[in-house]
Amino acid sequence: MSNIPPHKASEADKDRVFAPCRARCPVHIDVPGYLSAVAEGRFTDALEIVMQRNPLPSVCGRVCLRPCEEGCRRCNLDEPVAIAALKRAAADHGAYPLPRPMGTRPERVAIIGSGPTGLTAAHDLAQLGMKVTLFEEKPKLGGMLRYGIPNYRLPDDALDRDIGHIVSLGVETITGVRVGRDLNLDELAQTFDAVLIAAGLQGSRSVPIDGAHLPQVMTALDFLERSASGEKLDLGERVVVVGGGNVAMDVARTAIRQHAQSVDVICLESRDEMPASEHEIEDATLEGANVHCSWGPHAVIGDENVCALDTVRCTSIFDSEKRFAPEFDESELRRFEADTIILAIGQSADVGDLGINLTHRGSPIVDPVTLRTSHEGIYAAGDVVTGPTRIIDAIAHGHRAAAAIFGALVDDWSLLRELDLENTVLGEIPPHMSEMLETRRRIQMETVPFYEAIKNWGEIEEGYTEYEAAREAQRCLGCTTGARLAQEKCASCLSCMRVCPHGAPGVHVGGYMYFDMEACHACGTCASACPGSAISIEGCSPDEMVLRVQRALASPTIDQTIAFVCGHTRNALETLDPNARIVTVSCLLRVDESTVLQAFRSGAGRVAFSECDTGTCRFPHALKLVAQRERSIVSALTQIGMGDSFRIVGPASDEEAPS
Amino acid sequence: MNLHDALSSGTFAVTSEVGPPKGTDVSEMLASAEILRGRVHALNVTDNQAAVMRLCTLAACIHLKNAGHDAVYQVTCRDRNRLAMQSDLLGAASFGITNVLALTGDHIVVGDHPAAKSVFDYESVQLLETIVDLKGGRDAAGNELHGVPDFTIGAVVTPDAKPFRPQLAKFEKKVRAGATYFQTQAVYDPESFTSFSAYARGLGVKILAGVVVLRSAGMARFMNKNIPGIEVPQALIDQLEASNDPVQTGIEITARFIEQVRSECDGVHVMAVGAEHLVPRILDAAGL
Amino acid sequence: MIVVRRKPIDEILKMVGRHTRVMLVGCNTCAAVSLAGGQKEVDTLIELLSLAASRKGFSVEFSDAILERQCEPEFIEKLDSQGYDAILSLGCGAGVATLAGDNDKPVYPALDTLFIGSAQGFASWQAECSACGSCVLGETCGICPTTRCAKGILNGPCGGVKDGTCELGDRPCAWVEIYDRLESLGRIDDFGKTMPAKDNSISARCCEWDMTKEGDDS
Known part of the structure; x- marks a missing residue:
């Protein structure tokens, strides 16, 4: 039944190492990636990373059952990072991406049901440029998300933000229509190139x-x-x-x-x-x-x-x-x-009126890979097929359905293959490193007290503030986001080995460097020390830093100071001019000398380094190197007569200049 | 009596030093020498001391010689290579200047021409060997000399150096290289000096105790802190601190020290350090 | 390894400021390893020179290239400097010389070459060898007196050593270290051997090496 050409895992696939949080997530959200963005206060970037794999961030940030957190490598240290709550923070504080479908395609797809599976499939197919029509029996979109989950856990406006973005991709929606009753499935199949049944469990x-x-x-x-x-x-x-x-x-x-x-x-x-x-x-x-x-x-x-x-x-x-x-x-x-x-003893499929072949439990019979039903062009996915699952599983099934439909209609199976790529899971924190890591409890989210909560339908969890979110995200160990080595640029100078306190870099006979990913927690010290620019840290490449500076310079404020602020402290922010253009970083070491100089060339009048204090610093080993970096910046700028254009603020500094 | 005779006759030798001027006016140098006439067996002439450029040592020695003084020609390795040093030594000998003191010399960067090139083609041990070669009628390359110089060959040692054992080993090398007498860095502790002196004299060389008169407690503390190999005991600093006339006290301390070590060494080298006028008073107080 | 250090910006700018298109060429061997001539330093210097040039009203355009080793003509052949009117080398003296010898445009040094040294942890090096051409490390337990002693003394510490520190105050006394090491190896008798003055004719004639390695020129 399955007609996908065989596919052999390439070498590159085998190298795909996922942090356990990412591996356990059925849709493999780049968790360390978005947590590092949140840690730096880049909520929009974080939201974009989440939405590459999950079109329902606001929903999942609230009600996901969080298999990711069970895998968090902090579990052996103290407690897992609040991954889901930080997803919500990304959705709460970040801006949803503008709808940018990848071109337009002629294919038309009907999706029956607007729960997590239907919404996800609609999102993916619309993003791929197809014309999607979403049929919903109820007056509003959302399926069980809207009608099954009470408002105090998932308020309508939170759900509507996710749905709004999906609809904005050009998805046509038809509500109050039950296919099978108001419309015939066969007619639908004739009008559309493909039909996806994602009706959930309505019985x-x-x-x-x-x-x-x-x-x-x-x-x-x-x-x-x-x-x-x-x-x-x-x-x-x-x-x-x-x-x-x-x-x-x-x-x-x-x-x-x-x-x-x-x-x-x-x-x-x-x-x-x-x-x-x-x-x-x-x-x-x-x-x-x-x-x-x-x-x-x-x-x-x-x-x-x-x-x-x-x-x-x-x-x-x-x-x-x-x-x-x-x-x-x-x-x-x-x-x-x-x-x-x-x-409340369970739900069952209720699609008997569609006229397709069903299992004894009433679910459509589908090909497990392509999700095609007994009928050509008709697919089924989500709980209606699998029985009751977690929301995130339903989303994963939505991706699979979209990839399968795209594969069949365009004869391009790459998306479906990608879903089945093998990955290697990063192992536990090595003992020598757990000894070095300080324990830090999860930041508790504000909640409405139960005696108030029961009086109305208002949401109980209030979500993290931006500051709380950043602090909580800073607990992430940055698994797999750390040092990446471009061997051809490496001079084997061993600087990385000398500055890494965790023993992550090593050298093979012949002078070839390698990194032990299990020991690396992405502090970026090695990248900052690398003379060949051979080491990069996810999200902090020189180009990305330039982009962030330019974004900050584009913000409408009169002050021309670019302030690089260590995300681990907030009191430093208070000592800065409120109009300063702030670029938050996980560690000031991520700001190269050339980034600072480039900021001046891009129009910054002054540059400030706002340091964290030693109490909140997450990478204490970097403090000495930050001081070294600052001295070298001051020395370079002094040489060209710009010594007073650079300022250091923050508790760790004793050379604070007047503003 | 000159230095050579004093040392060979077992007379308690007394030397002091004069510094050549920065410029050509040698009158002050000669005046300083004059007040010591008859009081010392010889006067050391420093060689761009502390790497500060001055009138050349050889010329200064000639001036002193002409004025009837016995001079000790200090030769450092900092400013000249082996050719220049040998030819200067021959020049000195041709004027009858035969007391030489071989030193490596202070580093150039501590002086007034820090950007200059340090030579150090030789250092003290190798210089001593070459002086011995010259005395034997051959230059360092083994070529025969026409007219052979006679030298009384001296060197320096720091008995209070820290650490001491490498310094002692170096001292022994200098002895083996041919130094026959040693002027020491300033010493203040009679006990430690006499134990060094006893050992050194056992090797067959003459030891002249170096003394620098302390003019105040502050000067003593400064030297302890900044001058390598000088150890002024705290008791002496306290004594100076308590004194109404610290200069007189300093002179008394020096005289007392000389008395205490006199029988255990072969002479004394009084370094004026900018207070040449005090040298006669010191010698008076020490009965020299 | 050859240890190098960036020159003051003013000095560099005086050399390249009169040109309009300058290519900065890094060296991914010693100069990179001593954190002065790798890609990162090239990038930083471009930024610094651009800022400095624009403040002085010069209009100079800078671009970058990295060579594996500047002291090898075969690597230099790969350098495409067409359209540039000068090259600023972030290599050691040998790199600058090789680049300059292989080029029809002016080549300027951005770095000063300091010494042959060893790494002492991150961003720290120690001079170990002066390339004198007559090695005595065998007698001194691997501590070079010509390099590590400020005066290059071959026969023991001078009187300037203070508590084991050189009279220049910036390093431990090499001869105290040699003494300690000889002692710990049970070789203290060797300290008493007087070392003759160096034969400086060896280093004076070392340029012969650029023609032959003994026995290889048949």
Whole structure:
């Protein structure tokens, strides 16, 4: 079925070393890359890096389940960097890129469903120049992101920023139309060159128990959607939620905001087995939900007025082969009084009306590589195919669908191949280096206290300020973003070995230098010391520095001072002229002498170095070299009569000049 | 009695020094020499001392010789190569100037022509060997001389150098190279000096203790800090500090020192260091 | 390695300021390694000269090139300096000389050549050899008295040594170091051997080397 020509991994592919955060992310966002941009206060650059792989930064910055953070190499040191929250900071404080599709193409693609998969596929295909039409059954775009995730976790405006950017690429949107009901899939297939079914899981599972049909019983999806649509629901005083996943927690917390007096969450699993994230359970509990573990729903008792859920003790939920096979102890019963019972026990595909071949679970049958269904030109992706997954998995599937459709329509399979490239994952921090690294706790994000939060639908997490974000991003060890060596420029002078405190550079017999990526944490000291400009650090090449200076010079302020500010301190900023044109860097060592001189040539009247203080400095070994650099700049400028055009400010300096 | 006779007869030798002028007016130099007439066996003539350019040593020696003084011709290796040094030595001998003192010399960058080229074709040990060669009738290249000079060959040593053992080894080389008498860097501690002197005399050479009169506690501290190989004991500094007339105290300290070491060495070399007029008073106080 | 250092900008500008198109040529061997003639220094010097030139009202255009070694004609052949009216070399004296000998345009030195030295950690070098042509390192345990002693004394410390430091105050006394090393190697008797004055005719005639290596000229 798959018609992709075979592809052999090239040597270059094997060299692709990913930091574990990036490797664990299903869409392989360049995490160290955007964190280093955030660390330097370059939020727009950071957002651009994120959006190269994830078109939903605002969404994922809030509600991603963050597989990346589990891989963070800081885990063995203190705690992972707040990668997701920093993605949100990029989206909060950065500017979304202007829509710049790569030309225009004649192909037309219809996408059914505007959840994460549909939005991602729409983004990618529109970016590639295709004409994309997005069909959505609901009145607004977003799918589960809008109707399944409560506003206090993902507010509409945050979602709308991501969607707005995607739509701005030229995506046509048709809402309130259900394909299969209002429109025939075959007709669509004739009008469009390709159709992608990304409908998600719109069906709610039920439980085969007595009384499940009673009007007091509703499904989580129905409940959440109506709440999200702004409907005020009369739940009565007592709400019982059935389910142990994140959706159940969302339902419980939403019910509290719908003024339920008591919320009981009943689940089959024991506390340790609950699939919900730990912090979601904690938050739900904090807001007043009572979680009752190891109870199985047995029957709904009652009539139209009074109601209760009878449960029995669940003794185990998996059999010896880890299959779902709950066992109950019928002798232990418990009754939960309820005015409303909400079932949050899972969703299922609901695409029976499309007329394509389905699995026994109701999902479209697709080729695992090309995602093509039984019908030519019709593809399916996302949860509708895979069953329930994380949002980031759905996004990854959206990329795959777009790459497959592009491959089929243009006969260019390179994008799809790229998705399946092998990569090597960077190993753990070597012991000698962990000893040298200082521990630094994660910066806590401000949140609305729970007793305030439950009063309305407002977002609980307030996000990092720019300063907090930069400080948190500075915790990133810069895995894989460090020294890159251009062997042909290397003079084997060994300066890199002499300045690196972590033993990352080494030399082979014959004088060939190499870098141990596991030991490097991208301080940039070696690059600054390299006389051949043979070493570069991601994001800090001379050309990139020139660009940053020119950007700063273009900003509309009267002062002609370019201030290179070490991002690790803020008090230095306060000693600078507020009108100074600021270029924030992770370490002043990244500013070469020639960068400073070029700033003057580009029109800067003065240049300032704003140093970090030794207390906040992340690269203390560089302090001496920064001082050396400053002396050499002063000496060079003095020689050409410009000695007083350079100024050093900041706590580490004792030669502060008057402004 | 001249220096050679004093040393060979076992008389306690007394030398001092004069510096040639910067310019051609030698009257002051001769006046300084005059007040020491009869009090010293010979007068050292420094050679562009401290790398400061002055009238040439050989000419100054001739002036002194003409005035009836016995001069010690100091030869440093800093400003001349082996040809120039040998020809000057022959020139000196032709005027009857036969006391020579071989030194390496202060480095040029500490003087008043720091940009000049340092020569150091030789250093003291090699110079001593060449002087011995000349005395033996051949130049450094082995060529025979017509007319052979006679020299009383001296050198310098720093008994309080730190570290001392390399200095001592160098001293021994100078002895082996042919130096017969040594003037020392200024010394202040009688005990350490006499132990050095006893060892040195055991090698068959004469030792003249170098003395510099201390004129104030400040001068003592300055020398401790800045002049290599000089160790003024704290007790002497305290004594000067407490004194109402530190110059007189300094003279007394010097005289006392000479008395204490007199029996353990072969003479004394009094360095004036800008206070030539004090030298007679020192000699008076020391009974010399 | 040959250790070099950049000349004062004024001095460089006096040489190149009268030209209109100047090519800066770095050297990726000794000059780069002594952090004065690699790509980075070439880039920095271009910026510095451009700034300085424009402040003085000169109109000079600078560009850059790097040679693997300036002292080798075969590397220089690869240099395309067409359209430039002068070359500013960031090489050692040998580099400048070789470039100049191979060129029909003026070649100026941007660096001063200091010594043959060893690295002492990052951005720090020590003079080790004066290329005198008559090596005595065997007698001095690898510490060159001609180079490390300010006066080039061959027979022990002068009276200027103070607490093991040279009278110039900028280095340890070479002879104290030699003494210590001889002692630690059990060779202290060698200290007593008087070394004769150097045969300076060797270095005076070392230019013969640019013609033959003994035995190789058959």
